[in-house]
Amino acid sequence: MSERKFKYVGTRPIRHDGVDKVTGRANFGADFDAPGMLHGALLRSPHAHARILSVDTRAAEAVAGVKAVLTGQELPKLQSMWMGGAEGGIDFRDIAENCLARDKVLYHGHAVAAVAATTPEIALQAARMIEVEYEELTPVLDLEAAVASDAPILHDDLQPIGATDPLPEGPTNIAGRVEFSRGDVDAGFAEADVVVEREFRTQMVHQGYIEPHACVARIGEDDQVVVWCTTQGGFAVKNYSAMVLQMDPAKIKVISSEIGGGFGGKTTIYLEPVAIALARKARRPVKMVMSREEVFRATGPTSGTIVRAELGAKRDGTLVAGRLSMFYEAGAYRGSPAGPGAMCAFGSYKIPNFYIEAHDVVVNKPKVAAYRAPGAPMSTFATESLVDELARELGLDPIEMRLHNAVDEGDQAPYGPVYGPIGLRETLEAARSHPHYKAPLGQNQGRGIACGFWFNAGMSSSANVSLHADGSAVVATGNPDIGGSRAAQAQMVSEELGIPVERVRPVVADTDSVGYTDMTGGSRVCFATGMAVIQASRDVVDQLRARAAQIWGVELDSVAWEDGRALPANGAEGDHEPLPIEELAQQMGRTGGPIVGKASLTAPMAGPGFATHLCDLEVDPETGASRVVRYTAIQDAGKAVHPGYVEGQYQGGSAQGIGWALNEEYIFDERGEMENPGFLDYRMPVASDLPMIDTVIVEVPNPLHPYGVRGVGETPIVPPLAAVANAMRGATGVRFTVLPMSPPRVLEAIDA
Amino acid sequence: MPKTHVETTINGEPQEFLCEPSESLLAALRDGLGLTGTKEGCTTGDCGACSVMLDGRLVPSCMVLAPEAIGRSIETIEGVAQGDSLHPLQQKFLEHAALQCGVCTPGFIVAAKALLERNPDPSEEETRYWLAGNLCRCTGYDKIIRAVLDAAAEMREATA
Ligand code: FES
Numbered sequence: 001m002s003e004r005k006f007k008y009v010g011t012r013p014i015r016h017d018g019v020d021k022v023t024g025r026a027n028f029g030a031d032f033d034a035p036g037m038l039h040g041a042l043l044r045s046p047h048a049h050a051r052i053l054s055v056d057t058r059a060a061e062a063v064a065g066v067k068a069v070l071t072g073q074e075l076p077k078l079q080s081m082w083m084g085g086a087e088g089g090i091d092f093r094d095i096a097e098n099c100l101a102r103d104k105v106l107y108h109g110h111a112v113a114a115v116a117a118t119t120p121e122i123a124l125q126a127a128r129m130i131e132v133e134y135e136e137l138t139p140v141l142d143l144e145a146a147v148a149s150d151a152p153i154l155h156d157d158l159q160p161i162g163a164t165d166p167l168p169e170g171p172t173n174i175a176g177r178v179e180f181s182r183g184d185v186d187a188g189f190a191e192a193d194v195v196v197e198r199e200f201r202t203q204m205v206h207q208g209y210i211e212p213h214a215c216v217a218r219i220g221e222d223d224q225v226v227v228w229c230t231t232q233g234g235f236a237v238k239n240y241s242a243m244v245l246q247m248d249p250a251k252i253k254v255i256s257s258e259i260g261g262g263f264g265g266k267t268t269i270y271l272e273p274v275a276i277a278l279a280r281k282a283r284r285p286v287k288m289v290m291s292r293e294e295v296f297r298a299t300g301p302t303s304g305t306i307v308r309a310e311l312g313a314k315r316d317g318t319l320v321a322g323r324l325s326m327f328y329e330a331g332a333y334r335g336s337p338a339g340p341g342a343m344c345a346f347g348s349y350k351i352p353n354f355y356i357e358a359h360d361v362v363v364n365k366p367k368v369a370a371y372r373a374p375g376a377p378m379s380t381f382a383t384e385s386l387v388d389e390l391a392r393e394l395g396l397d398p399i400e401m402r403l404h405n406a407v408d409e410g411d412q413a414p415y416g417p418v419y420g421p422i423g424l425r426e427t428l429e430a431a432r433s434h435p436h437y438k439a440p441l442g443q444n445q446g447r448g449i450a451c452g453f454w455f456n457a458g459m460s461s462s463a464n465v466s467l468h469a470d471g472s473a474v475v476a477t478g479n480p481d482i483g484g485s486r487a488a489q490a491q492m493v494s495e496e497l498g499i500p501v502e503r504v505r506p507v508v509a510d511t512d513s514v515g516y517t518d519m520t521g522g523s524r525v526c527f528a529t530g531m532a533v534i535q536a537s538r539d540v541v542d543q544l545r546a547r548a549a550q551i552w553g554v555e556l557d558s559v560a561w562e563d564g565r566a567l568p569a570n571g572a573e574g575d576h577e578p579l580p581i582e583e584l585a586q587q588m589g590r591t592g593g594p595i596v597g598k599a600s601l602t603a604p605m606a607g608p609g610f611a612t613h614l615c616d617l618e619v620d621p622e623t624g625a626s627r628v629v630r631y632t633a634i635q636d637a638g639k640a641v642h643p644g645y646v647e648g649q650y651q652g653g654s655a656q657g658i659g660w661a662l663n664e665e666y667i668f669d670e671r672g673e674m675e676n677p678g679f680l681d682y683r684m685p686v687a688s689d690l691p692m693i694d695t696v697i698v699e700v701p702n703p704l705h706p707y708g709v710r711g712v713g714e715t716p717i718v719p720p721l722a723a724v725a726n727a728m729r730g731a732t733g734v735r736f737t738v739l740p741m742s743p744p745r746v747l748e749a750i751d752a
Numbered sequence: 753m754p755k756t757h758v759e760t761t762i763n764g765e766p767q768e769f770l771c772e773p774s775e776s777l778l779a780a781l782r783d784g785l786g787l788t789g790t791k792e793g794c795t796t797g798d799c800g801a802c803s804v805m806l807d808g809r810l811v812p813s814c815m816v817l818a819p820e821a822i823g824r825s826i827e828t829i830e831g832v833a834q835g836d837s838l839h840p841l842q843q844k845f846l847e848h849a850a851l852q853c854g855v856c857t858p859g860f861i862v863a864a865k866a867l868l869e870r871n872p873d874p875s876e877e878e879t880r881y882w883l884a885g886n887l888c889r890c891t892g893y894d895k896i897i898r899a900v901l902d903a904a905a906e907m908r909e910a911t912a
């Protein structure tokens with residue numbers, strides 16, 4: 001694989017959807033209208049925890065312009081059924097009741113009822129006229145309160161899942177628990193020369209995609225449903241909506257719009273079943289668009305966490321034992337990323353003895369959704385902070401300390417499997433030799449380093465590649481393009497067919513037009529869907545060779561394919577003039593019909609992705625304000641198909657992690673109402689907060705992919721929390737264990 | 753409530769429309785006129801996705817009332833390219849891979865164009881502060897800033 005010379009893979013073509021996006025022509029979720037369309041609005045709960053006693057919709061129904069009103073009671077009542085998954089699981093009953101509450105509201109902003117009307121204003125006004133009688137209950141607003149023995153219970157019927165031995169008696173807010181262990185932890189700690197122990201805390205943070213959720217649902221005369229929406233997975237919207245509404249998924253077609261960011265937050269559904277149900281009642285299309293405030297209050301952020309961590313090392317820096325006890329907020333329904341957080345926590349190091357337990361805890365806050373490398377940044381914040389502390393106590397260089405313990409091919413991951421070829425060591429070495437690591441630090445500046453790991457997902461994908469009569473090609477897949485995946489897929493087709501990238505048209509197909517494809521997420525598109533694209537392209541090449549063989553009257557084996565042309569194989573040159581793809585395409589009709597290549601596959605595993613980040617932070621001792629003055633993200637991509645978009649993933653994930661470390665957090669009042677549901681008070685990094693973010697792409701090919709590709713999207717958000725905290729330690733002498741390190745917190749700590 | 757009749761100029765062309773007196777310019781552009789290139793990220797003036805030029809001044813259109821457009825001139829993202837030929841900023845955004853999801857891109861291009869009109873040779877820092885009203889969650893801003901500086905250099909060369 002390493003010898004393969006690429007012609008198109010590894011170049012930086014202009015993305016095919018680019019011109020539409022820089023001119024404003026591209027249609028995002030809220031940009032679509034259907035003729036005769038109504039507008040939907042939701043009534044949301046003013047309480048974080050309450051029983052719904054009654055819902056009276058009469059006043060709303062009487063408003064002129066209102067065409068339909070819907071309550072949670074009108075949706076089918078589902079049985080709880082938990083389906084586990086690599087990045088957390090799902091329970092369709094929970095998804096349904098999160099779309100519209102049935103008996104209880106479980107967070108402030110929980111949707112209770114919906115209205116469709118002729119204008120958005122009328123819909124909203126009517127929704128507010130729906131009278132709901134509540135019995136207020138005490139809200140459970142933090143992890144300690146949730147696990148207390150006398151805690152108010154969110155779900156009376158909640159059955160804990162996983163390693164829960166012994167089972168708690170009676171109802172509980174602990175929805176699940178996982179354990180991982182290796183060796184003898186007590187013996188390991190007894191062997192250690194130095195042990196550090198701390199408790200780390202993070203708050204809920206939001207993915208912060210700029211485009212709010214939006215959809216339009218239309219019911220055709222034949223009861224066929226069409227949904228236009230912004231999503232990371234059209235098939236997920238189709239299947240989840242069908243489950244929630246208890247209808248045949250074949251009756252729903254989903255057309256995904258351009259998507260204005262997701263980062264995991266658009267892997268589930270909120271509006272779509274409601275819009276479909278309203279459209280059915282009103283017999284007209286219904287559009288629903290969330291406000292920014294609704295996005296903050298009622299879509300999935302990621303968990304607030306508590307991680308109690310302990311790590312021991314020998315005097316030479318060898319890690320000998322680790323212990324983690326983790327608690328992750330799931331929000332209103334089970335399904336926090338505690339599991340993957342636990343799986344990733346010690347993923348970077350050879351640690352002979354460890355014990356990890358992780359709890360999934362329900363609280364009266366919005367139900368969390370996936371956010372880039374779900375669960376890993378928080379557990380890694382703890383472990384990478386402790387590695388830094390150990391290096392300090394032992395007087396070791398933090399990179400040498402990490403290199404000394406870094407996992408290699410053949411080592412076992414904490415969650416079981418043995419690593420294949422991986423690039424952690426290469427990223428650390430690249431960090432050590434990077435000019436950033438040697439640059440002098442100014443006054444009040446500190447340097448932090450941290451590593452990070454994410455498994456990367458495989459899952460199912462399909463692709464079709466069809467040839468036009470002029471020899472150009474169309475590649476259709478089912479993955480919404482969130483950050484340049486169309487360009488990367490076109491490059492793969494180019495590589496196989498031997499035609500320029502501009503001659504390949506990549507399209508995102510609707511759910512009726514392409515085979516089943518799992519979501520854009522888990523860093524799987526370039527890897528798994530890419531594999532399907534390559535296979536489908538090879539299918540096209542085989543058909544082209546067969547056509548050439550037919551024209552020449554030779555065996556298929558006597559035809560080779562190179563640079564977009566059929567050639568006689570085995571050096572039999574001269575017998576036949578090469579047949580270029582244009583000529584073969586032109587003759588398709590006469591030589592056997594149109595050429596369409598297809599592939600569908602399930603990639604069981606992907607290649608683990610490792611990164612090392614370097615951060616220089618400057619702290620103003622007067623105000624506590626801090627600023628990242630230099631940042632370098634180094635990561636193993638396996639093979640970068642479009643290096644520009646790979647760098648973009650590194651930079652974007654770093655920026656999100658920096659925001660998480662320094663400023664971002666959900667702030668709730670004592671009743672459980674989020675106090676900062678807008679961009680002014682939920683402060684994400686802006687251009688003037690950041691420096692250029694330098695990147696280094698390391699390429700240790702992934703043997704599971706024909707080009708060596710690994711996913712790259714998730715890993716970049718894993719190291720920054722600790723990298724920034726370690727830099728803060730350097731700048732201030734204070735070890736911060738609570739995020740965000742906002743100016744008041746920093747000031748208080750350095751004045752202490 | 754009677755609707756307000758608005759006569760205005762959008763991207764150099766006369767336009768008229770009816771709107772609620774309280775309607776935002778953003779809503780009028782998107783819903784009334786079908787100019788959906790201007791994006792909505794917040795409606796509170798905090799994300800810059802809705803940036804347009806109003807009489808040569810950069811404004812978040814969600815914070816402007818549609819009737820304020822009467823007798824004035826508006827430029828939106830749809831007016832930035834000249835026919836088929838892209839503005840240098842648009843070209844550089846493509847070349848630098850300065851968009852990932854692309855939903856912030858129209859706002860950034862309109863805002864950056866306003867910057868280059870008043871300062872053809874901005875420093876990196878000036879560019880970062882000027883664009884601090886535009887949120888991008890995907891890129892970490894690096895490639896956006898490079899694209900703007902590169903476009904500025906190219907435009908200076910073209911006029912030199
Ligand atoms: S929509 Fe106008 S600034 Fe965000």
Ligand code: FES
Nearest residue numbers: 852853888889890
């Ligand atoms: S490219 Fe997605 S928000 Fe900027």
